[in-house]
Amino acid sequence: MQFSVRNGISALAVLAISLIIAGCASPGNVAPQAHSNDPMSLDAGAAIRAADLDAQWPAVDWWRTYQDPQLNSWVEAALAGNPTLAVAQARVRNAQALAAVNAAALAPQVNGSLSIQGQHWPDNAYYGPGPLADQTTWNNTGVLSLSYHLDLWGRDKNAAEAALDLAHASAADARAAQLEIEANVVRTYIEMSLNYELLDIEKSTLAQQQQVADLANRRLKGGLGTQLEVSQAETPLPESERRIDALEESIALGRNQLAALAGKGPGAGDTITRPQLALNGPAGLPSTLPAELIGHRPDIVAARWTVAAQARGIDVAHADFYPNINLLASVGGFAAMGPFFQFLHAQNGQWTAGPAASLPILDGGRLRAQLGAASAGYDIAAGQYNQAIVDALKEISDQVVRIRSLETQAKDAQRSVDIATKNYRLSREGYRRGLTDYVNVLIAQTQQLRAQEGVARVQAERLNARATLVAALGGGLVEPADGPSEAETWPESERRKAAKRAGTSTGPSANTSVGAAANATATAPH
The missing domain is CATH 1.20.1600.10 (Outer membrane efflux proteins (OEP))
Structure with a gap:
């Protein structure tokens, strides 16, 4: 039963994506x-x-x-x-x-970011953070990201x-x-x-x-x-x-x-x-x-x-x-309210990877x-x-x-x-x-x-x-x-149209003048 549900969800996802693509701007x-x-x-x-x-x-x-x-x-x-x-x-x-x-x-794009912020907490009975009163902590972040446009x-x-x-x-x-x-x-x-x-x-x-x-x-x-x-x-x-x-x-x-x-x-x-x-x-x-x-x-x-x-x-x-499809990946460390190097510890590491489409x-x-x-x-x-x-x-x-x-x-x-x-x-x-x-x-x-x-x-x-x-x-x-x-x-789209009207499927040959293809495109109705 679980297998059938998953298949149904996959089918719906494919159908939804197909409908979205079909409804794209023309x-x-x-x-x-x-x-x-x-x-x-x-x-x-x-x-x-x-x-x-x-x-x-x-x-x-x-x-x-x-x-x-x-x-x-x-x-x-x-x-x-x-x-x-x-x-x-x-x-x-x-x-x-x-x-x-x-x-x-x-080319693939690789970027890095590093944020190091120290914070001293107040020693105040009404406002103070309890155990962190009059303490200094570090909120640090280090990320290495990769992106590649397909x-x-x-x-x-x-x-x-x-x-x-x-x-x-x-x-x-x-x-x-x-x-x-x-x-x-x-x-x-x-x-x-x-x-x-x-x-x-x-x-x-x-x-x-x-x-x-x-x-x-x-x-x-x-x-x-x-x-x-x-x-x-x-x-x-x-x-x-x-x-x-x-x-x-x-x-x-x-x-x-x-x-x-x-x-x-x-x-x-x-x-x-x-x-x-x-x-x-x-x-x-x-x-x-x-x-x-x-x-x-x-x-x-x-x-x-x-x-x-x-x-x-x-x-x-x-x-x-x-x-528009991109491949995205990132790896980094995140830590709040800890020692200076806390964000470099393995347990604070994080990574992401996968495609992104728009x-x-x-x-x-x-x-x-x-x-x-x-x-x-x-x-x-x-x-x-x-x-x-x-x-x-x-x-x-x-x-x-x-x-x-x-x-x-x-x-x-x-x-x-x-x-x-x-x-x-x-x-x-x-x-x-x-x-x-x-x-x-x-x-x-x-x-x-x-x-x-x-x-x-x-x-x-x-x-x-x-x-x-x-x-x-x-x-x-x-x-x-x-x-x-x-x-x-000549634009690729128009070369294809001219080639199609000329009865070919691979575009103009080496001996075919682009000027002739252009004439065919310009005189034919769009």
């Missing part, structure tokens, strides 16, 4: 709506397809293609001393530490992986910050080089203007010219001197900017001499387009890691719907709302990743178009200089011989100045376009393998 149809685009689904455009297929990816030290040792030293100084880069690196260390905190939840549903594992994914994203962001600093140093240096070139042109133009003014004065003294011609010849001189002052100011400001990028005071820029840049470095594209193209960019890699972290966040939110039943929709927030977070990350891909392809295509256009512009600008220089020499010689008036000289001189400035600006724009293209390609800092695999960028 995730319903909450699921992410967005998906990460497959880069191969986007048209890279004619400009990228027609790019140099034999070119290689930029090297890590890509700025050395400009062949200027001074530039090399200032880029290296910026990478070593820039405060913004130091902050980005500190964020990486912070993210790594947070990932370690989350990973600790996967993590049957992968909550702790996914939380740790999400934190690690964010640490990877922070590292990619730090590499993006490094690339931006490198590009800013190069751009500032190129602008300084342009200002030096424009300064040379302005000084040369000023010298020409002074020569023409001297010629006008000699013609006036010789009775061949007029005071109007002298006034016309001297009018451009103050403006040319002002332009020279403005360019010297821009050069000084460029030195300050380079010093600031290197994390130094303005005085460090005083040692910067005139840049010596080469225009003949490579500026082509690799042969594998466009998937490999965008995979080298740090911001793309960071965006993919963020998507992976949000996918793990959805798995964490799903796990919260299931029972599960949600009625939570007012909190867990479902958390899952909804996690799904929305994934949609945001996926949308940002998709936008980053679009922006990357646009930036690369823009720079390819620009580089090719500037190659043609450079030839046209040089032809313009040649023609304007010839025209200026002819007009000046005609004015010297009295065959033409000064207006023709002034017009020819202005045309020559503008043509020379055009050549200098086109050359600087070519250098800038090359630097921007290298930055758009990722600067040689990141390999595509540094990012997460496609399987890591």
Whole structure:
């Protein structure tokens, strides 16, 4: 009879547990709506397809293609001393530490506690404790506890992986910050080089203007010219001197900017001499387009890691719907109103061991709302990743178009200089011989100045376009393998749904694109 009662109690317990689990909070149809685009689904455009297929990816030290040792030293100084880069690196260390905190939840936890309290009892006939009157006793407790979360549903594992994914994203962001600093140093240096070139042109133009003014004065003294011609010849001189002052100011400001990028005071820029840049470095594209193209960019890699972290966040939110089971154990000693070491005696020892379970039943929709927030977070990350891909392809295509256009512009600008220089020499010689008036000289001189400035600006724009293209390609800092695999960028629950719709039972195979699974999930009703 006793055996039957026990069996009945066990059956009722199993039934009760089953009913409780069945009545747990349900995730319903909450699921992410967005998906990460497959880069191969986007048209890279004619400009990228027609790019140099034999070119290689930029090297890590890509700025050395400009062949200027001074530039090399200032880029290296910026990478070593820039405060913004130091902050980005500190964020990486912070993210790594947070990932370690989350990973600790996967390991058994052992904690100890010790409480030692002495108490002196009063000697009072009305209040005193009788035999303990005017005595001192100890109330001591010592406990060693062990806890281990079974993590049957992968909550702790996914939380740790999400934190690690964010640490990877922070590292990619730090590499993006490094690339931006490198590009800013190069751009500032190129602008300084342009200002030096424009300064040379302005000084040369000023010298020409002074020569023409001297010629006008000699013609006036010789009775061949007029005071109007002298006034016309001297009018451009103050403006040319002002332009020279403005360019010297821009050069000084460029030195300050380079010093600031290197994390130094303005005085460090005083040692910067005139840049010596080469225009003949490579500026082509690799042969594998466009998937490999965008995979080298740090911001793309960071965006993919963020998507992976949000996918793990959805798995964490799903796990919260299931029972939480821990294994608990403790051993310790307890003693009250005894000697100091009384709690260490065997008869005062105590131990506990066994599982502890908790599960949600009625939570007012909190867990479902958390899952909804996690799904929305994934949609945001996926949308940002998709936008980053679009922006990357646009930036690369823009720079390819620009580089090719500037190659043609450079030839046209040089032809313009040649023609304007010839025209200026002819007009000046005609004015010297009295065959033409000064207006023709002034017009020819202005045309020559503008043509020379055009050549200098086109050359600087070519250098800038090359630097921007290298930055758009990722600067040689990141390999595509540094990012997460496609399987890591989609929640487990959605992968299973997509696999089920595809007629498989084990999930997507190695050749199945997660993007395709995502498309199937996003287009199917939930």
